[in-house]
Amino acid sequence: MAQAIETPEISEFAFGYVMTFSLSTMHNWPGVSGWTPLFAPYMPTQIKEKVLGIDVALCSQSTSFCLQYKRSRAVVRAHGNLIEPAYWDKIGVPMPLQYPFYRVQFKGSGDREQRETLAGLEADFSAWPDIVVAYAAPCFHTYKELDQVYRQGMHYPLNGNSAPRSAAVMFKASDFDLPDGEDHHISFDGIHPFGFRHSEEVKTLGVSKIAELAQVERGRLAERAPILRKVLDRYATKKRFGQVRSEMTLSDILRFFGYNPIGRRPAPDELSLFLSRGLESTDVDLTDDEAAVAARFRSLLQQPVGFFSGADVGGETPRSILDVITDLFVADQRAIQLIGSPILTRVTS
Structure with a gap:
C-alpha cells in the first residue's frame, strides 16, 4: 500500500x-x-x-x-x-x-x-x-x-x-x-x-x-530614509557590530554623486569639479564662474526635500537633501556590517 x-x-x-x-x-x-x-x-x-x-x-x-x-x-x-x-x-x-x-x-x-x-x-x-x-x-x-x-x-x-x-x-x-x-x-x-x-x-x-x-508603492525613499537608518542602527547595536561614522566626508558625498575623487583631479570642464569645490571650505583658485556654481550647489544641498519637485515637505523643520543623503549613507554603513555591501548608495568606505 x-x-x-x-x-x-x-x-x-x-x-x-x-x-x-x-x-x-x-x-x-x-x-x-x-x-x-x-x-x-x-x-x-x-x-x-x-x-x-x-x-x-x-x-x-x-x-x-x-x-x-x-x-x-x-x-x-x-x-x-x-x-x-x-x-x-x-x-x-x-x-x-x-x-x-x-x-x-x-x-x-x-x-x-x-x-x-x-x-x-x-x-x-x-x-x-x-x-x-x-x-x-x-x-x-x-x-x-x-x-x-x-x-x-x-x-x-x-x-x-x-x-x-x-x-x-x-x-x-x-x-x-x-x-x-x-x-x-x-x-x-x-x-x-x-x-x-x-x-x-x-x-x-x-x-x-x-x-x-x-508591487506595493512604498512612498518616497527620502521620507523613509530616517526610519531605515534607525532600524539598522538599533539592530546593529543589539548585535554589537560596533560604531559607524554618522557624518559624510567630502569624498563620501562625491562618491554618492558618482565621482571618485581619489587618484586624479577632475578636468575643469567636468561637473565633478564644481561638486568638489562647492563642498570645500574655501573658494581658493576658483574663477568667478566656478565660485558661483560652487556656491549654488552648496546651497542646493541645504534645501528641504521636495525643493526640486515643488512638493510640500511639511513639518516645522523640513529635512535637507544633505540630511537624506546622510541617512542613506549611515544605513549603508550598517548594511556593509551586515552583508558586506551597501544597498542604496555607491559609497563603500
Whole structure:
C-alpha cells in the first residue's frame, strides 16, 4: 500500500536555488513590472546565518525579502494516524486542507533556535514595512515538480485536485510557537491562505500574494530614509557590530554623486569639479564662474526635500537633501556590517 506521507525528493538547497532564481527575476512575472533587485542575492555564511536566521536576502527599492528556506513532506492521502484530520474530526468540522497537503517539520533545539532568531529579526525590522522576514517552503516534493517550476517559473500554479496550487508559500515565525520542547510541523496546501500547527492557524502567503507585495508603492525613499537608518542602527547595536561614522566626508558625498575623487583631479570642464569645490571650505583658485556654481550647489544641498519637485515637505523643520543623503549613507554603513555591501548608495568606505 502506498504511503500516506511521502518524503521530499529534493534538497533544501535545490528548492532554495529555484525560489531565489524565480524571485530575482520577478520583474518578468505577469503584472510585476516594478520589482528589480538592487544587487545579487545575499546568502550569508553559516556563522552569519546563525546571527541573522536567514538563508537569503533579496533587496529591492520596493519590497525586500529575508527568507529561511525549508523543504516539505507531502501528505497524499488520508490515514488514521494523521494529526490534522483527527483534530478536525474531534471538533466536528471538515478539515480545511485539501489533499495533497504539505508539512514543514521543526525538530530539536536547532529548529527552535532558528525560529526564535527569525522571529527576532522580524520584530527588529517591524518598523520598516518594506522587508518581509519569513520562512519559504514548496507546495511540492518531487524532482519532476521542481523541474516544472524551474522551467515555467514560480508564478505558474501547480495542479491541485480541485483548485490551482501555489508553487510555494511564505509564513512568518511570529505566527506560531514551538511549545514543550517536542517536534512540530506546519501544515498547508498552497490553495488556502492559511496553514496550521495542530489547531493553531498560521497565515500563509502564496505566490500571487508575494507578487502583490512586490508591487506595493512604498512612498518616497527620502521620507523613509530616517526610519531605515534607525532600524539598522538599533539592530546593529543589539548585535554589537560596533560604531559607524554618522557624518559624510567630502569624498563620501562625491562618491554618492558618482565621482571618485581619489587618484586624479577632475578636468575643469567636468561637473565633478564644481561638486568638489562647492563642498570645500574655501573658494581658493576658483574663477568667478566656478565660485558661483560652487556656491549654488552648496546651497542646493541645504534645501528641504521636495525643493526640486515643488512638493510640500511639511513639518516645522523640513529635512535637507544633505540630511537624506546622510541617512542613506549611515544605513549603508550598517548594511556593509551586515552583508558586506551597501544597498542604496555607491559609497563603500
